[in-house]
Amino acid sequence: MIRVVLPAHLSLLIGRHGELTLIVDEPVTQRRLLDSLEEAYPVLRGTIRDRVTHQRRPFIRFFACEEDLSHDSPDSVLPEPVIRGDEQFFVVGAMAGG
Amino acid sequence: MASVRVLVGTRKGAFVLSADGARASWNVAGPFFEGWEIYHVKASPVNPERIYASQSSGWFGQIIQRSDDGGATWAPVGNEFTYDGVPGTHQWYDGTPHPWEFARVWHLEPSLRDPDTVFAGVEDAALFKSLDGGENWSELSGLRGHGSGPLWQPGAGGMCLHTIVESPRDPDRLFVAISAAGAFRTDDAGVSWKPINRGLRSGGIPDEDAEVGHCVHRIALHPSNPDVLYMQKHWDVMRSLDAGESWHEVSGDLPTDFGFVIDVHAHEPETVYVVPITSDSVHFPPEGKLRVYRSRTGGNEWEPLSRGLPQSHCYVDVLRDAMAVDSLDECGVYFGTTGGQVYASRDAGDSWEAIVHDLPAVLSVEVQTLA
Numbered sequence: 001m002i003r004v005v006l007p008a009h010l011s012l013l014i015g016r017h018g019e020l021t022l023i024v025d026e027p028v029t030q031r032r033l034l035d036s037l038e039e040a041y042p043v044l045r046g047t048i049r050d051r052v053t054h055q056r057r058p059f060i061r062f063f064a065c066e067e068d069l070s071h072d073s074p075d076s077v078l079p080e081p082v083i084r085g086d087e088q089f090f091v092v093g094a095m096a097g098g
Numbered sequence: 099m100a101s102v103r104v105l106v107g108t109r110k111g112a113f114v115l116s117a118d119g120a121r122a123s124w125n126v127a128g129p130f131f132e133g134w135e136i137y138h139v140k141a142s143p144v145n146p147e148r149i150y151a152s153q154s155s156g157w158f159g160q161i162i163q164r165s166d167d168g169g170a171t172w173a174p175v176g177n178e179f180t181y182d183g184v185p186g187t188h189q190w191y192d193g194t195p196h197p198w199e200f201a202r203v204w205h206l207e208p209s210l211r212d213p214d215t216v217f218a219g220v221e222d223a224a225l226f227k228s229l230d231g232g233e234n235w236s237e238l239s240g241l242r243g244h245g246s247g248p249l250w251q252p253g254a255g256g257m258c259l260h261t262i263v264e265s266p267r268d269p270d271r272l273f274v275a276i277s278a279a280g281a282f283r284t285d286d287a288g289v290s291w292k293p294i295n296r297g298l299r300s301g302g303i304p305d306e307d308a309e310v311g312h313c314v315h316r317i318a319l320h321p322s323n324p325d326v327l328y329m330q331k332h333w334d335v336m337r338s339l340d341a342g343e344s345w346h347e348v349s350g351d352l353p354t355d356f357g358f359v360i361d362v363h364a365h366e367p368e369t370v371y372v373v374p375i376t377s378d379s380v381h382f383p384p385e386g387k388l389r390v391y392r393s394r395t396g397g398n399e400w401e402p403l404s405r406g407l408p409q410s411h412c413y414v415d416v417l418r419d420a421m422a423v424d425s426l427d428e429c430g431v432y433f434g435t436t437g438g439q440v441y442a443s444r445d446a447g448d449s450w451e452a453i454v455h456d457l458p459a460v461l462s463v464e465v466q467t468l469a
Contacts (some may be wrong), residue, residue: 009133009158013174043174047158051178059157093157 001034002078004014007093010048014041020090021076024066030062031074063090102424103168103466104432107298110458112151116167117453121430121444130172131163136418138205138462143211146466150232151303152203152218159341159464160202162218162232171365175232179220182239183242188222189251198222198242205419207262211269219259223250224277227288241274246293246310253277253313253332254378260418261314265341266321273327273342278303278313283330283342294342302378306385315358316418320367328370328397329430330360330418335372337397348397353384359421363446368396371423371431371447382413388441390433392447407441408452414439419462427469434460 004020011017020064022036030052038045049056056062062069065079065087081087104115111129130136134153142148147168153161160179163172185198201221209215218226218235224242226235241247250257260279265271270287273294280295303311313332320326328346329336333356336345349355354374363369370393376384383389388407391400414437424430428451431443438457441450 007157009155012132012134013158013161040396043161045178046160052180057157073445096157 001027002036002082003085003088004037005088005090007091009093010044010091011070013043013047019024021085027077029075029077030069030072033089034074059094059096061090061092061094063092064088100426101468102426102430103141103146103468104422104440104442104453105139105141105169105462105464105466106454106457106460107139107151107419107462108434108438108458109135111162112136112139112153113454113457115440115453119426121424121426121442126454127169130169131161134158134161135202136461137203138464140206140208140462140464141466142208142213142216143210144208144462146468148208148213148231150206150208150216152206154202160200162203162206164232176228176234179218179226179235180237181224181242182237186242186248188248191252193251195248198224199222199351200224201256204258204260205262207264210264210266210397212290217262217264217272219262219274221256221258222252223257223259223279225259225262225272225274225288226454238283238284240289241291243283244282244291244293246279249310250276250279251311255432259316261328263317263319265319265324267324271324271341273317273319275314275317277315278311278332279318280310280312281342287322294338295342295345297338297345297347298336299334300332302332316360318360318362318370320362323367327363328360330357330372332356335360335397345366348393350393350400352391352400353402358417358418359416359433361421361423361431363431364423364425365427366394366429369394369446370397372400373421373433375415381415384413386410388412388414388435390431390443390447390450403443403447403450405448406443412437417461419464420460422463422465424465424467430465432463432465434463436460 100119106113111132113128137152139151149165151163187195190196205219207217214231225238261275263273287426325341327338334351337348389402398433434440436459
């Protein structure tokens, strides 16, 4: 079971706050996690990554285990603590402003 | 008894303001979609319980929301806006070719005839249409493809299709306006388009009276005479008597003819409202006095309307989609400001009061007159 935390805007959009849990087929990659997330909540299609190219949107970041995974290959396996459910996978709206 | 519902889009959510026909006491519902930019909220004229909202974010992209109960509850519908074919390029700010890229929906125009049909004006400028209540969208690509598309260039706010006006007389006729390309018309339901900018003169482009390149801010018409169009251009207030074939300036005695909004009285086709803004570099009212100007002669002769509006130290802007009228016997006029006020007049503009004071910056105001 993968534990996912969405930013407030997207939690509002799906009408569910707090941590989500997803079942993701192995090997558990960023791509598979996002596929599962979008399958469970279709309204998220296009909000985290491009609908067609699946490129991460420019101001979206992925954090887990105190690491920034945003620039990892979408097909690289996620950290073991995330796969075990010990750590959360954070979808984050990049900090911006002044 | 009749009632009114004012639909307000802001930088941080949507609000629904409602009142009975007296328009003296207002109920405020919202924020809906808090934290999201709501560029536009507009109801179907055929089914007033159906309302569409454009919800967007620089972080999370575009969502379209729909309500089927007058704004009490909402559900997301389709948000896939894919340009038809190979999108090609338009001009970038520096004159270089730039690929067409979808950014957001600026304006939603529910059809005058069918509650499931709705048009969307988007950035980068294109027109989309849905026939199923916003679930699926397809581009009316004849607009971008008619020939001048590669010459279009963004205005300061982006290259947006922000105005969609359906002719109440002819179901195949639509007018749209694009910053900074100009106005366009189709007479065959969006298959083919032509620029309708003859008579416009814009100092900010190399050829002042070019066929395209004008920064049109807003177009309005009165349903009783859909060949008469009013336009607030970047600078200049314009009028056309022939469905956009030609335009002439009616700025007349306005203190400044820069502005964004323009609208027409519900019952008087020659009565027009604008809100003059100082200039393209100073986006607040002249002298810090917020004044609506009304012409009862289709332009040229304008009177300031200031009773109830702040007449000192007022430095707000009124954006292009942020004025609307109701159709009660005594026409109500409404506009929203970047300072978060929504002002209403129950007497066609003679006097005003703020029905809300402290919303986020207002992007759009629409009004429903309910039986």
